Amino acid sequence: MKLKREWIGYGLTVPAFVWLCITVVLPLMMMFYFSFMSRMPIGNAAATFSLKQYASFFQRDFYRFLTWRSIMLGVHVTFFCVLIGYPAALVLARAVKGRWRDAILLLVVLPFWSNALIRIFAWTMVLRTDGLMDQALHFLLPGAPSIGVLYSYPAVVIGLVHSFVPYMILTCYVSLQAIDDSLIEAGQSLGGSGLTVFRRIILPLSLPGLLVGVVLIFIPVVGSFMEPRILGGREGIMLGTVIEDQFTEVFNWPLGAALSFILLGVVAIIFAAAYPLLKNRLKVA
Amino acid sequence: MLKIRNFSYGYLICLLAFIYVPIFVMMAMGFNESSDYELPFRFSLIWYQQLAGNDVLWRAGSNSVVLAVASTMVATVIGTMAALAMARHRMRGHAILQILLFPPMAVPWLILATSMLIFFYYSGIGRGLHAMLLAHVALSLPYVIIVVGARLQSFGADLEDASATLGANPWQTFSRVTLPVIAPGVAAAGLFAFGISFDQFVTSYFLAPPGVTTLPVEIYASIRKGFTPEINAISTIIIVGSMLLLAIVSKFYQFGGSK
Numbered sequence: 151m152k153l154k155r156e157w158i159g160y161g162l163t164v165p166a167f168v169w170l171c172i173t174v175v176l177p178l179m180m181m182f183y184f185s186f187m188s189r190m191p192i193g194n195a196a197a198t199f200s201l202k203q204y205a206s207f208f209q210r211d212f213y214r215f216l217t218w219r220s221i222m223l224g225v226h227v228t229f230f231c232v233l234i235g236y237p238a239a240l241v242l243a244r245a246v247k248g249r250w251r252d253a254i255l256l257l258v259v260l261p262f263w264s265n266a267l268i269r270i271f272a273w274t275m276v277l278r279t280d281g282l283m284d285q286a287l288h289f290l291l292p293g294a295p296s297i298g299v300l301y302s303y304p305a306v307v308i309g310l311v312h313s314f315v316p317y318m319i320l321t322c323y324v325s326l327q328a329i330d331d332s333l334i335e336a337g338q339s340l341g342g343s344g345l346t347v348f349r350r351i352i353l354p355l356s357l358p359g360l361l362v363g364v365v366l367i368f369i370p371v372v373g374s375f376m377e378p379r380i381l382g383g384r385e386g387i388m389l390g391t392v393i394e395d396q397f398t399e400v401f402n403w404p405l406g407a408a409l410s411f412i413l414l415g416v417v418a419i420i421f422a423a424a425y426p427l428l429k430n431r432l433k434v435a
Numbered sequence: 436m437l438k439i440r441n442f443s444y445g446y447l448i449c450l451l452a453f454i455y456v457p458i459f460v461m462m463a464m465g466f467n468e469s470s471d472y473e474l475p476f477r478f479s480l481i482w483y484q485q486l487a488g489n490d491v492l493w494r495a496g497s498n499s500v501v502l503a504v505a506s507t508m509v510a511t512v513i514g515t516m517a518a519l520a521m522a523r524h525r526m527r528g529h530a531i532l533q534i535l536l537f538p539p540m541a542v543p544w545l546i547l548a549t550s551m552l553i554f555f556y557y558s559g560i561g562r563g564l565h566a567m568l569l570a571h572v573a574l575s576l577p578y579v580i581i582v583v584g585a586r587l588q589s590f591g592a593d594l595e596d597a598s599a600t601l602g603a604n605p606w607q608t609f610s611r612v613t614l615p616v617i618a619p620g621v622a623a624a625g626l627f628a629f630g631i632s633f634d635q636f637v638t639s640y641f642l643a644p645p646g647v648t649t650l651p652v653e654i655y656a657s658i659r660k661g662f663t664p665e666i667n668a669i670s671t672i673i674i675v676g677s678m679l680l681l682a683i684v685s686k687f688y689q690f691g692g693s694k
Contacts, residue, residue, distance in 0.1 A: 155524060162517060163520045166576055173551060173569050234450065258454065264674040265633075271654070272670070275472065312453065315454075393545060397641060410546045413543070417543075
């Protein structure tokens with residue numbers, strides 16, 4: 151009976167296990183292998199082992215510049231998501247009560263159920279020259295110059311913040327809402343000002359949620375390509391769009407594979423470097 | 436105190452405006468006659484009429500729906516099985532599966548998608564709807580396992596033990612005790628899986644062979660070719676459709692279940 155139970159346990163996990171091997175483990179391994187190929191193995195042309203793809207990253211400033219750009223995009227978008235999302239979560243968890251809170255939370259989450267692509271496309275309507283932003287400005291100030299920012303770096307940041315800010319609001323809300331009221335009251339009754347209570351009690355206790363939000367946003371933004379393409383145009387060239395090109399336009403899969411692993415490596419290094427800092431901050435909480 | 440409250444509500448209203456104004460503008464422009472989104476606004480259904488005759492988009496739409504339904508069913512069944520095993524059968528090997536659940540969430544989808552393209556291409560799996568199904572299920576699995584697992588954790592194994600003590604075989608215990616209790620979790624997980632598949636652009640984009648597309652892939656292609664209000668029209672239909680679906684589903688299920 152005991153043995154049979156164990157076999158049922160194994161049997162139940164086999165499909166998920168096999169599925170993830172075929173779609174995640176084997177592909178990533180093969181991609182790693184590909185990143186060491188001298189060229190695309192098509193037809194009779196044999197590809198040999200080579201570090202050429204990785205070398206091109208170090209030889210050509212262009213790729214390093216793009217990697218830096220992608221990371222900075224991740225930093226900027228994450229920063230604005232914190233700036234906009236954390237206060238919203240704080241207000242929702244601490245100042246708004248009852249049905250209003252439920253309704254606003256629902257409204258914040260609802261756009262998640264509409265397509266990400268469509269939301270990015272929607273911004274082109276607002277940001278383009280003669281779009282909503284221009285129309286509004288000209289209504290207030292006739293004759294003002296156009297402030298259409300479509301096809302620029304700020305447009306990419308705006309679109310990505312719009313896409314990802316609900317993550318930040320939700321993760322912060324969950325940890326803010328879990329803070330025991332009596333802790334805050336204790337802080338106040340011991341004479342802590344509003345700012346002190348926030349800095350010494352609320353912020354440390356909500357930090358885990360904040361950090362989860364940062365991770366959830368930073369990773370996809372660094373690897374984004376559709377958003378920079380649509381909103382950034384020429385100004386939207388990122389490491390992600392160059393990787394996309396290697397697979398859809400240039401057909402240099404080995405280079406695309408190498409750039410992908412460099413991107414993964416950079417993200418891993420950033421989180422590894424931040425880990426001691428994060429760990430200490432979490433311990434304080 | 437009143438000031439703080441007013442400020443709070445003001446801030447939230449600004450936030451909601453930031454979230455919704457672009458979406459509403461986009462929807463409105465689908466009803467504007469001008470093909471270059473020119474104002475003044477003149478109401479017209481011309482873009483919806485054009486859309487009705489756009490066979491490519493309709494085929495892409497039906498592909499999306501079929502794919503999302505299939506992916507939801509597979510991911511929910513496989514994921515629930517795995518969640519059940521991980522919650523109720525302590526054994527070695529779970530740690531490995533748990534680690535495997537990370538990459539679909541922690542690796543940028545661009546990299547997962549391109550690696551699948553390489554592997555599927557050279558292993559003979561190839562590209563197409565079946566390849567997209569493989570990808571969509573993989574991306575949904577972690578969410579299904581987490582959501583169903585949380586539900587399983589919340590009620591413990593006592594009921595199942597009682598059922599087994601009373602002589603039910605494992606299947607009877609599952610179908611009459613476990614499943615009814617975790618049903619809200621499974622439904623929520625299914626909804627997640629449907630959303631992930633139906634909105635899935637990145638993996639579909641790389642795994643679509645010429646001539647086979649889904650709605651997001653087709654919309655991306657049209658945006659890159661140049662904007663037409665037809666894209667606004669189809670986007671509006673998708674948004675309204677997803678909202679309606681969500682409203683209907685949430686009417687029938689209490690999400691998160693009764694605690």
